Amino acid sequence: MIATASALGRVLAKAIKAPIPLPPFKxxxxxxxxxxxxxxxxxxxxxxxxxxxxxxxxxxxxxxxxxxxxxxxxxxxxxxxxxxxxxxxxxxxxxxxxxxxxxxxxxxxxxxxxxxLKGEDVNQGDVVIHSGSILRAQEIGGLMALGFVDVEVVKKPRIGILSTGNEVVHPEVDPQLGQVRDVNSYTLSSLIEKAGGEPHRWGIVPDNFEALLGVAKKAHLEDEVVIITAGSSVSVHDLTSNVIEKLGEPGVLVHGVAIKPGRPTILAVADGIPIIGLPGNPVSALLIAKIFVSPLIQHLLGIEGAAPEAQLIAKLSINLNSQAGREDYIPVNLVREDDHWIAEPVFGRSNLIFTLVRAGGLIRIPPQVTGLPAGSDVVVELF
Amino acid sequence: MIATASALGRVLAKAIKAPIPLPPFKxxxxxxxxxxxxxxxxxxxxxxxxxxxxxxxxxxxxxxxxxxxxxxxxxxxxxxxxxxxxxxxxxxxxxxxxxxxxxxxxxxxxxxxxxxLKGEDVNQGDVVIHSGSILRAQEIGGLMALGFVDVEVVKKPRIGILSTGNEVVHPEVDPQLGQVRDVNSYTLSSLIEKAGGEPHRWGIVPDNFEALLGVAKKAHLEDEVVIITAGSSVSVHDLTSNVIEKLGEPGVLVHGVAIKPGRPTILAVADGIPIIGLPGNPVSALLIAKIFVSPLIQHLLGIEGAAPEAQLIAKLSINLNSQAGREDYIPVNLVREDDHWIAEPVFGRSNLIFTLVRAGGLIRIPPQVTGLPAGSDVVVELF
Structure with a gap:
């Protein structure tokens, strides 16, 4: 139960019935x-x-x-x-x-x-806002018109984030030789926040089984979803899946997805808690979280059905090749030309977070498509 | 200066130069x-x-x-x-x-x-994020990678909201005969919040010159923009413009716009402070604020250029007529049919806030167009 005046963007937990007609009189x-x-x-x-x-x-x-x-x-x-x-x-x-x-x-x-007329907007007893609705400006106004100054909203699902890597240090620390600062804890927190969840950062965990299992068990108890971002290397990746297998049943469901970037992704469930193992590369981690974590949060929030999504259509600036059977996501920079947008692919390996800083959106090449010619219309998902 | 971890959606005040190369080593x-x-x-x-x-x-x-x-x-x-x-x-x-x-x-x-390679992502000294950039997940991550755990963001512009009307009561109050609850203070607060501003509600002011001028003067001193939502009636509307004329130079610039709904809109500047007089009808007030207040907040935030905006294209379900020389905004409900969306106009007078609760978006009919036929493709601006 929160103040309606602070409920913008939250999800309604129970349907609202009008206690009075609106307008209340002629x-x-x-x-x-x-x-x-x-x-x-x-x-x-x-x-x-x-x-x-x-x-x-x-x-x-x-x-x-x-x-x-x-x-x-x-x-x-x-x-x-x-x-x-x-x-x-x-x-x-x-x-x-x-x-x-x-x-x-x-x-x-x-x-x-x-x-x-009295009741021309809503009649007394009408269900005026359904449960699972996202509260926009007009719903906030409608609630106020009916006298609901407090409103029951869905609790934000808490999403645990574990970053692993012996070479990873907290951003406040001056990295020594061979060390790099933690990026994924913060890009993922932002994504979770935007999707309506509450990020719960567990910090940086050393690359060893006992340490990772210890923190993962705590997160599994406290959070509704657990995300482990590991190095994408073979050895570290096995560590993540071994830890997940110890958390509960049924364990790892998917180990590797046909998506670029992001192949070494793990999808798992441990005693009812979804566990997602993300690649360690910041670009892959963020894109894969967009594909798997955001919809999961929407589902946990009880948002029903797919909301209409706006699209930006742009002309591709160059030819793009893609491997059949794999879904490719390519960051693009958007440039206005005359009456249309040009999508210029931003190339850069998935280790380089500033590749995404230079990008305004993403284009997706579906598995059955082997490439897109320059000048073709592409759908750009804006960040 | 705020914590970078809490800066999602804020606007960068000063360009960021990379103090180190990324990656920092090979x-x-x-x-x-x-x-x-x-x-x-x-x-x-x-x-x-x-x-x-x-x-x-x-x-x-x-x-x-x-x-x-x-x-x-x-x-x-x-x-x-x-x-x-x-x-x-x-x-x-x-x-x-x-x-x-x-x-x-x-x-x-x-x-x-x-x-x-060392510096393959960014070189030391490169400007990596421009001032006026909106901080997304990737910018937050990039800042952390460079060790910026605090960041200088643009202060949210404070937007004063005055609701007038002797018949208007606070939403907590049980309305007596002839009274209605305040809606506009809250729909406008939500819109301002979404646009990146800080709403500052001055409450409900009685419909008289002295009372309104007194509160408006305080808002003019404390806020960066002042919004007065008045009844759209002739008498009350004159009251708003008379009060605005006393606040400073040059005063009222525009009194009435060729937009439906929202004709009785006032645009003014008083000693450098923009003052906007909105219609009292909740639907008109919210739509006009979307057209005039949101871009003003973007401008005050220093966001440069028009960001690419996604669009939803839908098929209009019925014929729509529109008067030449007037811009019309029509709320629509979006229904999925096969592979496309149908836009069904939601009719309801601009006094009825739940008209907008039933709508997923808006379509705009430009001044030179006198109508749109059923089945035509329309651009829907999502709420």
Whole structure:
């Protein structure tokens, strides 16, 4: 349960039913005169109708508006509450005030004209926001309109991140010879945050079975998903899968995927907790997390169905080759030319994080395609 | 200056120069044997080359790797630091270990093969992230790789929000006869938050000149932009523009825009502070804020140029008419059909916030277009 005012982007845990109708009463949509529509029939600028003025409906007065008898009218403002009997409002622009007590109506109004009916937006008892909905500006506003100043949202799934590598040091540390700073803990935290999860960094774990198993067991107890980013080397990779096998049943389901970059990916489940072994290369780790971790978080949040996704279509600047049977992801830089975008592949090995800094998006070459010619239209997934 | 780990989505205030090269040293991209490439020339499985093994480069050892003389090699792991003299790495898969001290090389390697050069990602002194960049996962990772654990970001511009209306009450309050709850303060806060600004709610101000001027003056002093959402009625609208004229020079620049919904919009500047008068109807207020307030926040954040925007193309379900000379925005519900999306206009007057709750996006009909036929392709801006 959190304050609705801070709930932007969160996921609704329980469907919201309207406790009151909206609008809660019959309202005017204009400044003018509340009337009985039939009293204005035939009115025109050449043949006006004259109505007796019985007062003014003050905004927010809390008093019920006075009754409106035939041939009478009353001053009303935009949003004001109509008298029970009134069924239309004549706009002030279509009238001429004759005196304190009389108004000339220069245009007929139909019943319902310039009026919002009680319940026209939502009826009392209607389900107005479904559970699993992402709360956008309009849902926040709708909740406030109904008086829900607090709202029950889905808890952010906590995603454990373990970085391994004897050569990896905390970013605060000055790396010594042969050492590099941890990148994956932070790129993955950002991705998790963006997908709606809560990153839980376990820090850097040495490349040995006992140390990794010890931390992985703690993460398995505390987190809803565990991510282990290992070096992509053969030896270290085996270490990760051996540790995962000790965490629970059924263990490793997939060891290696036909995706470039990111081949040495591990997908596993240990006693109901998804465990994902990511390559150690920062580019591969981030791309594979985008493919597997983001949808997993969406699923844990209870977001139903695939949301419509916007696409950017660009023209490929050069020929690209791809191996059949493998899915390729290629970072691209986007350059505007005349009325379209050009996608320029950013080449760089998957070890180089700044390759992605130079890229505005990704293109995907599906397994059955062996290449894309220069000038072809490609779908770019924006970062 | 904030922690880089919490800087996702913020805007970089000053360009980042690399204080070190990345990688900081020559690294192996595979598990194998560091060699002098020329020693392997001509090697094949039928005619292997034999190299003397002089040891192993341990990960994170902090000691400089030993020198490598011709015909010698050394065990290296992925990410390991190459000896100065080594210019290639033979993958473990392309070797056969003969003994403790000897390895058989079954495949020749070219100079640079399986090696990341020092500075191959970024050189020392390179500008690697420009000021005005939005920090994504990869920028966060890149900053960490370079040791920037804190980063200077642009302060979120503070946007004052004043809601007016004698009939408007705080969402916590049970509305009495003729009263409605405040919606605009919260929909606008959400929009501002999403655009990268900091909403500053001044609450509900009564519909009178002195009260509104008093609060507007305070907001004008404290905030970088002031938004006043008024009733869209003629009388209240004049109140807003009269108040704006008292705040500073030059005052009101635009009074009314050719956009539906949202005609009674005010654009003003008072002594350098942009002031925007929005219609009181929640739908109009949110759409107009999307058109005018979001780009203003982007500008204040120093985000340069228009970012590539993804689009969703859908087929319009029905004919839509539009008045020439006016820009129309129509909320649409998106329904998947076979391989494409159908955009179904959601009709509802601009007073009804739940119209937008039922909508997944917006379509825009430009001023020169008088209508769109059913079945035509339309660009949907997703919410």
């Amino acid at each position: 309202r005017s949509t204009v400044d003018g005169f509340a009337v009985l529509a039939k009293d204005t029939f035939g009115a025109s600028s050449t043949l006006p109708v004259y109505l007796n003025l019985i007062g003014e409906i003050e905004m927010g007065s809390r008093k019920p508006p006075p009754s409106l008898m035939p041939t009478k009218s009353i001053v009303i403002h935009t949003g004001g509450m109509l008298p029970n009997e009134a069924d239309a409002v004549v706009m002030i622009e279509d009238t001429q005030r004759i005196s304190e007590n009389e108004v000339e109506v220069l245009k007929a109004v139909a019943p319902g004209e310039n009026v919002l | 690294r192996s991209t595979v598990d194998g044997f560091a060699v002098l490439a020329k020693d392997t020339f001509g090697a094949s499985s039928t005619l292997p080359v034999y190299l003397n093994l002089i040891g192993e480069i341990e990960m994170g050892s902090r000691k400089p790797p030993p020198s490598l003389m011709p015909t010698k090699s050394i065990v290296i792991h992925t990410g390991g630091m190459l000896p100065n003299e080594a210019d290639a790495v033979v993958m473990i898969e392309d070797t056969q270990r003969i003994s403790e001290n000897e390895v058989e090389v079954l495949k020749a390697v070219a100079p640079g093969e399986n090696v990341l």
